[in-house]
Amino acid sequence: MENAEVVAMLGEIADLLELTNENPFKVRAYRRAAQVVDTLPVPISELVHKGELGSLPGVGVHTAERIAQFVESGTCDVLERLRGKVPPGVMELLRIESVGPKTAALVWKELGLTSVDALEEAALSGRLATLPRMGAKRAEAIVSAVARHRSRQGRVPLHRALPYAEDLVARLRAIPGVKQAIAAGSLRRHKETVGDLDLLVSSTDPERVVSAFPKLPGVTTLLAQGPTKSTARLSVGLQVDLRVLPPESFGAALHYFTxxxxxxxxxxxxxxxxxxxxxxxxxxxxxxxxxxxxxxxxxxxxxxxxxxxxxxxxxxxxxxxxxAGRLPTLIEEEDLRGDLHVHSEASADASSSLLELASAARGFGRSYLAITDHSRSRPLGLDEERLREHLDTIRWMDRELRGRPHLLAGIEVDILPDGSLDLGAEVLSELDCVVASVHSRFNMSSEEMTERMVRALRSGLVHVLGHPSGRLIGSRDPYPYDLERVLEVAREEGVALEVNAHPERLDLTDSACQRAKAAGVKLVISSDSHNAQHLDDLRHGVWVARRGWLEAGDVLNTLSLSELRRHFRRSRRVSPSTWTGEGPGLAP
CATH class of the missing domain: 3.30.210.10 (DNA polymerase, thumb domain)
Structure with a gap:
């Protein structure tokens, strides 16, 4: 819980620094520190109290001081100083899709816009279009983004709400007389976002529980209280509704409030x-x-x-x-034997070595891991020469590990705007696992995007279509495409669709999982890890798959490695011996 708050603090400092045109190296340092804290396996307060913050990679002396201040007092001097320079409404602008710090600073300093309403009015009136690098088309897109932002207000991504719920439930269970405590509501159903937290407690002494609740760490504002219920707000803004039930009613209440x-x-x-x-x-x-x-x-x-x-x-x-006895036997996290979309430090936006990834995967019980770093179109991605060097390293490490776990040599190759792949067939056909993803030109029409994806699937080189809709929960809507057409081609070509378990993606959605299953298309659940600790995110993908009625047999990475290799061989239609350097979906 506290780690998430420190991450938010560091991110806010980075945004404020960028808004006030501070040194870009400082901005990058705070963003890097936020990434490090976000993947810590222990509460950051432990490192503060032991004086070990300086041992964290990417956390310098000054950043460590700010973190320590925040952990001890809930704020820090740099944050308060920067907040005094920027109107609060300007920070709200950063929550609008496609409005980053540079755009927010531009509209604030040039037009004096300090609220979402003012930004919308300026876009509608034409004032926004007069700014440099803006134009009428960009202004129209911002109007649409503002509407989407308003529709999402009041919802918190599941992965952000979950630590608070788990912490509060653990503290409630420790109260004398409490028999059971559980978080219900949309959080228990593992919806991708939640509006508030519903906590249920079974106890024969409700007064003790209700009186203890407002004193729990993180609870700042008591909104209502009665003999068996209480409503409060957490320091992060989440509302929490607590209900205390007698044991004989707990199961009925759990069903009702779930x-x-x-x-x-x-x-x-x-x-x-x-x-x-x-x-x-x-x-x-x-x-x-x-x-x-x-x-x-x-x-x-x-x-x-x-x-x-x-x-x-x-x-x-x-x-x-x-x-009718037709409920599916839903997939469990324990069914997953491997992870087929993982980035190592060979990707510019990732930070873990192959050995660190392998060690973490072993701890999570994975028997295989596909290393799928970015291709050359991504910043500092791998071209063919560097990819072949990387493949040699992966295969050497695989031999050294002796199956604990097995490392597969792969790539996350970009699907270019014309549907070709970012790397040539000769090198792609040598790989164990090719994940193909769209990372650019999200503003294409549905017809264009669909044909772009279809051409990539037709290449005969792709094993998995990565994060198919391109969405980022709360910040970027999915790009338009014809899912039914993509599913039809994926089935014909034997390409699996990915349930990307990154908590800010969760892509495919639950309903799309159902449609894929109905269409006879296999799926994979992958973490898209950019750090060894992110390998644990697979559980978020499993929750999506369960909401999509998926069973173990619907998901390829429940297979043993030998079974998975056989499946991938059957789905690939291009091999080095048949490569000619030409054909659909191949980069020139």
């Missing part, structure tokens, strides 16, 4: 048809007698259904599937 609304309505309607009433307090018969409620499983059993996993509770046919 939701979703559509699922709850469907289950209550089913209960009514059976002469029963379901509420947060239990399941009651026609005479008002409680017949279930202590366990969630009993609530489902009372209406003639097996327990339904929380991820499926969206009112999308899960009750009918449960009644």
């Amino acid at each position: 939701g979703s609304k559509a699922h709850n309505i469907a289950l209550r309607t089913r209960a009514l048809h059976r002469g029963l009433k379901v509420s947060e307090y239990g399941v009651f018969d026609a005479k008002g007698r409680r017949i279930a409620g202590e366990r969630e499983e009993d609530v489902f059993r009372a209406v003639g259904l097996p327990w339904i996993p929380p991820e499926l509770r969206e009112g999308l046919g899960e009750l009918e599937a449960a009644e």
